[in-house]
Amino acid sequence: MSLEPGSTIGIVGAGQLGRMLAQAAAQLGYRTHVYAPDPAPPASGPASLYVCADYLNADAMAAFAAECDVVTYEFENLPVEALEAMGDKLRPSTRSLAIAQDRAHEKRFIEEHGGKVANWHEVSEAADLEAAGEKIGYPLVLKSRRLGYDGKGQAWVREADQLMDAWDAIGREPAVAEAAVDxxxxxxxxxxxxxxxxxxxxxxxxxxxxxxxxxxxxxxxxxxxxxxxxxxxxxxxxxxxxxxxxxxxxxxxxxxxxxxxxxxxxxxxxxxxxxxxxxxxxxxxxxxxxxxxxxxxxxxxxxxxxxxxxxxxxxxxxxxxxxxxxxxxxxxxxxxxxxxxxxxxxxxxxxx
Incomplete structure (x- = not known):
């Protein structure tokens, strides 16, 4: 059933993507409530209401959702558990988030549904680094499984003796090693x-x-x-x-x-x-x-x-x-x- 003009759309995250979503929603006659922990973020300008609270504050998230007719999000580094409390109001659902947040889950999902990815290997401990080098060859790129964007959480490995340094550079977080793509x-x-x-x-x-x-x-x-x-x-x-x-x-x-x-x-x-x-x-x-x-x-x-x-x-x-x-x-x-x-x-x- 279509959402009537004048209804309220919630946006979790208040960066430039949230700003442009709020502007588009206003054009179609909707109010927007925006939720983020930052003071005076970009999306707070065009929004009808800005709620400044932590993403891990489940009570605040639930209260936010209760004031909205539908809720969406503008970026993927969000706590899935907190968003699940929004139920059917959340579009897209947390399933899209959960898969995109973890590079290993994401790659498996892509391969299971007809897509091709670069040769890769999961890295959970130091022993996996050598196995990754043997499977993939060099150069390879080590990427943290979670919370990476705009090149963050990544380190290149040109030869085997750089593996540990690269893992140190990403904080020894669970990672995936990917072959360099020509x-x-x-x-x-x-x-x-x-x-x-x-x-x-x-x-x-x-x-x-x-x-x-x-x-x-x-x-x-x-x-x-x-x-x-x-x-x-x-x-x-x-x-x-x-x-x-x-x-x-x-x-x-x-x-x-x-x-x-x-x-x-x-x-x-x-x-x-x-x-x-x-x-x-x-x-x-x-x-x-x-x-x-x-x-x-x-x-x-x-x-x-x-x-x-x-x-x-x-x-x-x-x-x-x-x-x-x-x-x-x-x-x-x-x-x-x-x-x-x-x-x-x-x-x-x-x-x-």
């Missing part, structure tokens, strides 16, 4: 699913990273990627269906000589889909609201033959006046007060 490019597929299995998929962007942080997304993805997109879309849609995911989900891929390899799943709106705000008929943020409110899905088609999105990282944001003076540039600033190295301060989208 890839043509990185790209992502964003898929939206309603509870009745209706799906919508956007054009796949080519993604350019620097230091583990997304710098640019380009649509169309271009040579070397476009021909692999249909297979990747099949995989992404299958994963969304098997998860029973309600909302937008991003699946990141490597385009390789042997076809697309899944890098990881993000069970939420995603940085590589920011271009959809101006670049498609329906943005990823509006589509996510449509999914969780059980509304008809919008058209994801392009409005321009070419779209690029550049993140403004750290002091890149100091160019905001120059960008505003540029014809055809669409500037989005996230309202963060302090520019720091590696911090996403905004983005700019260009059409044509």
């Amino acid at each position: 890839y043509i490019a990185e790209f992502s597929v964003l898929v939206a699913r309603r509870a009745d299995d209706e799906l919508a998929v956007w054009n796949a962007p080519r993604n350019i990273h620097d230091g583990g942080i997304l710098r640019r997304s380009e649509v169309p993805a271009g040579e070397g990627v476009d021909e692999q997109v249909p297979q990747a879309v099949e995989v992404a849609c299958e994963l969304a269906m098997k998860l029973g995911h309600v909302g937008v989900m991003a699946v990141e891929f490597f385009a390789t000589a042997d076809g697309p390899l899944v890098n990881e799943i993000a069970p939420r709106v995603h940085n590589s889909g920011h271009w959809t705000i101006e670049g498609s008929q329906t943005s990823q943020f509006e589509q996510h609201i449509r999914c969780i409110a059980d509304l008809p899905l919008g058209d994801p088609a392009l409005v321009s033959p070419r779209v690029t999105m550049d993140n403004l990282i750290g002091h890149d944001v100091d160019r905001w006046e120059q960008i505003l003076a540029e014809p055809g540039a669409h500037l989005h600033l996230y309202g963060k007060r302090e520019a720091r190295a590696g911090r996403k301060m905004g983005h700019v989208t260009r059409l044509g």
Whole structure:
């Protein structure tokens, strides 16, 4: 049953993704309540109400959910147990979170449902490191199983005598070791699913990273990627269906000589889909609201033959006046007060 305009949508997490979700919800006539432990976060601006409380405060989480008609989340590093108290109000469910939060569970899930991943080995203790090197070869990358994003919790290993140093670098946390991938490019597929299995998929962007942080997304993805997109879309849609995911989900891929390899799943709106705000008929943020409110899905088609999105990282944001003076540039600033190295301060989208 569709959520009536004027209803309240809860958003757990209050960063820039929550901010843009709140803006999309307001456009469709909804109120938004936002929950996070941070003082004056980006999403508190457009929200109708901001609740500042800890994610582990079960009583506060339950009280928050009681004031909302439906609740969603803007990032995956959240306590599953606390969110489970929200029951059917939470969309997508904690199943998507639980799998995406653990790289080993995620890789098994992908392989079980038709996706291919880089050769990998689970690392729980020191003895597993040597076994990983023997199975995978070098170079390999060691990634913590949980709480990794934007290149955090990762360490490269070029030869065997670096294994222990790499494990020390990630805090000797449970990890996965992955073979280095000889890839043509990185790209992502964003898929939206309603509870009745209706799906919508956007054009796949080519993604350019620097230091583990997304710098640019380009649509169309271009040579070397476009021909692999249909297979990747099949995989992404299958994963969304098997998860029973309600909302937008991003699946990141490597385009390789042997076809697309899944890098990881993000069970939420995603940085590589920011271009959809101006670049498609329906943005990823509006589509996510449509999914969780059980509304008809919008058209994801392009409005321009070419779209690029550049993140403004750290002091890149100091160019905001120059960008505003540029014809055809669409500037989005996230309202963060302090520019720091590696911090996403905004983005700019260009059409044509």
